[in-house]
Amino acid sequence: xxxxxxxxxxxxxxxxxxxxxxxxxxxxxxxxxxxxxxxxxxxxxxxxxxxxxxxxxxxxxxxxxxxxxxxxxxxxxxxxxxxxxxxxxxxxxxxxxxxxxxxxxxxxxxxxx
Amino acid sequence: xxxxxxxxxxxxxxxxxxxxxxxxxxxxxxxxxxxxxxxxxxxxxxxxxxxxxxxxxxxxxxxxxxxxxxxxxxxxxxxxxxxxxxxxxxxxxxxxxxxxxxxxxxxxxxxxxx
Numbered sequence: 001x002x003x004x005x006x007x008x009x010x011x012x013x014x015x016x017x018x019x020x021x022x023x024x025x026x027x028x029x030x031x032x033x034x035x036x037x038x039x040x041x042x043x044x045x046x047x048x049x050x051x052x053x054x055x056x057x058x059x060x061x062x063x064x065x066x067x068x069x070x071x072x073x074x075x076x077x078x079x080x081x082x083x084x085x086x087x088x089x090x091x092x093x094x095x096x097x098x099x100x101x102x103x104x105x106x107x108x109x110x111x112x113x
Numbered sequence: 114x115x116x117x118x119x120x121x122x123x124x125x126x127x128x129x130x131x132x133x134x135x136x137x138x139x140x141x142x143x144x145x146x147x148x149x150x151x152x153x154x155x156x157x158x159x160x161x162x163x164x165x166x167x168x169x170x171x172x173x174x175x176x177x178x179x180x181x182x183x184x185x186x187x188x189x190x191x192x193x194x195x196x197x198x199x200x201x202x203x204x205x206x207x208x209x210x211x212x213x214x215x216x217x218x219x220x221x222x223x224x225x226x227x
Contacts, residue, residue: 004156031212031213033213033214033215035215040219040220041219041220042117042203042205042217042218042219042220043157043203043215043217044217045214045215045216048212048213048214055212056211056212056214058214090156090157092157092213094212094213096212099145099164101159101162102159102213102215103159104149104156104157104158105156106154106155106156107156
């Protein structure tokens with residue numbers, strides 16, 4: 001079992017550009033959550049996808065959007081990048097019918113110049 | 114406002130010494146509680162969780178945590194620290210009715226001296 005995988009590992013963009021990050025959940029999981037972890041901070045919840053719909057959302061602007069595909073994988077899109085969007089973006093997966101563990105991926109490090 | 118506080122930004126202990134990392138939360142009702150560990154370049158790994166029942170929770174790698182409702186605390190402990198425990202530790206809460214919409218503390222960086 002590969003666990004939660006994310007791509008790419010690192011990414012460098014410039015202000016105003018758009019970026020797409022990808023996540024494949026752990027086998028058997030149907031729910032994907034995205035978190036932003038700025039340097040020196042704890043992760044902050046962005047949103048969660050289940051059944052291809054956004055089910056929960058944190059305090060992030062509409063520039064942050066996502067998608068979930070029928071195979072449960074997910075994308076995080078950020079438009080009009082700001083310097084403050086530089087962070088580690090973590091994806092986590094879980095199974096909605098169970099309160100079993102939520103597994104995290106290794107993250108994508110986004111740098112905005 | 115709902116919040117999670119980890120008062121210690123950085124803790125240094127000697128190998129073999131005991132460890133306690135503090136976590137306090139501010140929520141209307143007792144949320145689900147978690148401790149995660151993050152090593153450099155790694156994602157978050159769950160150490161232990163508290164949903165209900167016994168207030169002393171055992172986790173992986175010899176860690177345990179105690180939930181104290183009266184103090185709104187969920188402190189992490191380990192009786193004897195190993196050099197491999199050096200990492201960043203995060204306390205997190207999941208409010209009742211949520212489904213893993215976690216709120217994390219800012220983390221405590223643990224350094225282990227030989």
